[in-house]
Amino acid sequence: MYQTTYHRAGSIDEAAGLFAKGSEARYLAGGHTLLPVMKQRLAAPSDVIDIARIKDLVGIEVSADTLTIRAATTHYDVAQSADVRKAIPALADLASMIGDPAVRHRGTIGGSLANNDPAADYPAAVLGLGATIRTNKRTIAADDFFQGLFTTALDEGELITAIAFPIPAKAAYAKFRHPASRFALTGVLVAKTRSGDVRVAVTGASQSGVTRLPDMEAALKANWSATALDSITVSPGGLMGDIHGSADYRANLVKVMAQRAVTAAG
Incomplete structure (x- = not known):
């Protein structure tokens, strides 16, 4: 059994700092990507940094022309949000189709985008709606973010913090x-x-x-x-x-x- 150190970060800065200190650190949000590959011994991170309870990474905000969803917001919360259903009903419908109830209650929008599975749902929403991905370092347009199977524009240790969706007609x-x-x-x-x-x-x-x-x-x-x-x-x-x-x-x-x-x- 390989050794992994678990951390529960309290802030975005703390999470980034812990990542920088690890020899092969990984972020953990919903866990639907990282935990299965760890069980299969396809990944052996030195440090697992839990970001699911960072308050600044959870929540949904709406302005006149933009719907912003923070990265650790679950699929369930997106699907059930009255704000999402009013601003972009298609996004709430998409979230309601992801996996099963167990997946929707734990999986997060940021985790799905960072993994960029070729059969995942959220990438279609982000690219189709022309969203902007915000990280702890910069903003990235959807057209520049997705770069092939399981590949994105994210740098090593870069953390998605929120996704801003222009509200469509x-x-x-x-x-x-x-x-x-x-x-x-x-x-x-x-x-x-x-x-x-x-x-x-x-x-x-x-x-x-x-x-x-x-x-x-x-x-x-x-x-x-x-x-x-x-x-x-x-x-x-x-x-x-x-x-x-x-x-x-x-x-x-x-x-x-x-x-x-x-x-x-x-």
Whole structure:
């Protein structure tokens, strides 16, 4: 059994300081990423720094044009928040589809984004809504944050503190769930900004992780309706194929989920 030192940080600065002192430290929020890989001996951190109870990392705030969710806020709290449901209903709906009740009560938005699983839901929301990721060092635009499978723009030891979502004119998320894990075999978030621009982000399909769909964005900007996507063909090239669904199957799902999302957005 390898030795790991557990710390419960009381502040963001304390957490960052503990990380810097560890030879191979890791942050712990909900634990759905770190703990399983530790059990499988795929990770052996020298220090585990629990950030789940840092008050400055928990909470939801709304202004006239921005919804801000702090990084250690759970999926359950996002799904149940009246502020989220009023400002961006699509985001509350997305959070309610993550995993099962046990996962939603422990998992956090910041942990999901830092891990950047290619089938996770939140990356589609962050990229599709054009959010900004705030860390203890800087702010990062969504288009710059996601850099491939399980890879982000975060530096070693950099800690996500909050995510700021511009409130859209309309948005919706449609997801085809894996029946066991509840991860997205394909999930698509569509959003029309208040300025009239359109963003479409897909998760669970691409070999490079969450990605935008420029052809769909252009079609929907010209005509916001599900039928505007009838002529769009999604290429299976670059899409994942596995025992749960071939690349061709996922290509079809991308279009179907996008059309469902547009219909749901109204």
